């Protein structure tokens with residue numbers, strides 16, 4: 001992707017910044033209330049620490065889960081519409097060629113991958129696209145276990161109620177893993193955090209070009 | 213309504229700790245403080261967290277909205293999936309708001325009372341219920357806790373029963389009262405769904421006490437807590453009747 005063509009843009013549009021933080025809040029509610037729901041009848045041999053649960057008890061956790069889901073829906077749909085309509089996805093999340101991904105992944109694993117403000121490298125593009133797809137699947141499996149009869153076709157798509165419930169739990173772990181990596185990388189490049197909060201023009205890009 | 217002759221097998225003192233835990237329906241208690249404080253900021257600005265009523269109120273309002281969405285998604289014609297006998301879960305898990313050793317015996321001279329918006333309020337004896345046309349099902353019972361199991365029940369379709377007693381089928385709610393202190397209620401549309409039955413049998417044998425003897429509701433289009441066991445009265449009403457868990461904060465519609 002030519003950096004020239006993007007060089008006059010802001011790093012993140014204000015729409016993206018607002019949607020990002022609403023998404024963080026909604027996702028936090030979904031994850032922590034989900035842990036409380038899990039604890040009511042754990043399907044694996046562990047419990048999430050009680051203090052991490054949101055809702056206080058199963059009924060409260062479900063109230064949070066089935067409330068915050070509307071925020072997540074609204075935010076997610078706005079984000080998808082914006083992403084396609086503005087060309088953000090086409091421009092910034094283009095699937096990398098395998099060679100490009102291999103190169104960037106190798107660099108990342110050797111802590112040599114550079115971060116350019118306003119331009120995503122191949123590893124970033126794959127991670128961001130991956131988490132978008134994971135959240136879409138999480139909403140789909142969530143709907144499937146909420147309405148396994150009325151949306152029986154959807155539950156069937158995921159192998160029926162018990163399997164859909166297992167997938168819902170598994171994708172949560174995937175999303176949490178993304179968040180951990182994502183936050184760690186933001187801590188390595190604090191400037192990126194600022195750019196997700198306030199307007200940062202592309203000009204400041206140079207200053208951030210150092211190996212991670 | 214038949215009054216309870218048998219002394220309950222469980223005294224209130226025995227189940228008080230459990231009840232007290234559940235009575236605290238404060239949605240925030242024990243909650244992650246970050247989520248809680250962010251919740252108060254975003255869902256409701258300026259609410260007094262010390263009472264928790266603001267956030268609880270907002271969550272309850274959204275649950276009411278969810279109930280309307282659930283009612284709209286519901287179709288009386290859509291059937292829950294049925295399974296072959298080989299899929300039945302064994303051993304079948306007991307579940308109630310009390311432990312299995314506290315299951316109540318069936319009161320002597322048990323009858324099913326019928327109340328509210330019905331033409332014929334005569335109580336029903338067990339033989340009279342058994343004489344009505346029966347229908348069986350092997351369906352998945354899904355608990356609000358997330359676990360599920362496949363069971364086999366048969367009995368009288370609730371829709372046929374309601375027509376038989378001349379119920380006002382345009383009424384909003386059907387309320388179920390149980391002799392173990394439990395209660396629940398469902399919407400009329402779900403009551404008339406053809407798989408909603410007043411079950412007399414479990415696995416082709418008359419219900420044992422722990423499975424809800426002598427009569428229970430079995431409704432595969434709702435979460436498990438709606439399938440009330442040990443029935444003693446049915447009431448057709450337009451006044452919101454609530455229920456044991458519904459009054460403690462589970463969402464009322466609870467459809468699946």
Ligand code: HEM
Nearest residue numbers: 030031034037038069138139142143145146169172357358
């Ligand atoms: C995208 C973010 C979401 C996350 C991180 C998430 C996470 C979780 C987790 C960890 C559980 C516990 C699963 C278990 O008991 O094994 C759960 C349960 C549940 N989720 Fe979600 N969820 C999300 C979205 C949704 C959505 C959009 C719905 C839509 C209705 C939904 C509906 C449900 C329901 C009904 C349960 C209860 C199932 C049960 O009792 O086990 N979830 N969620």
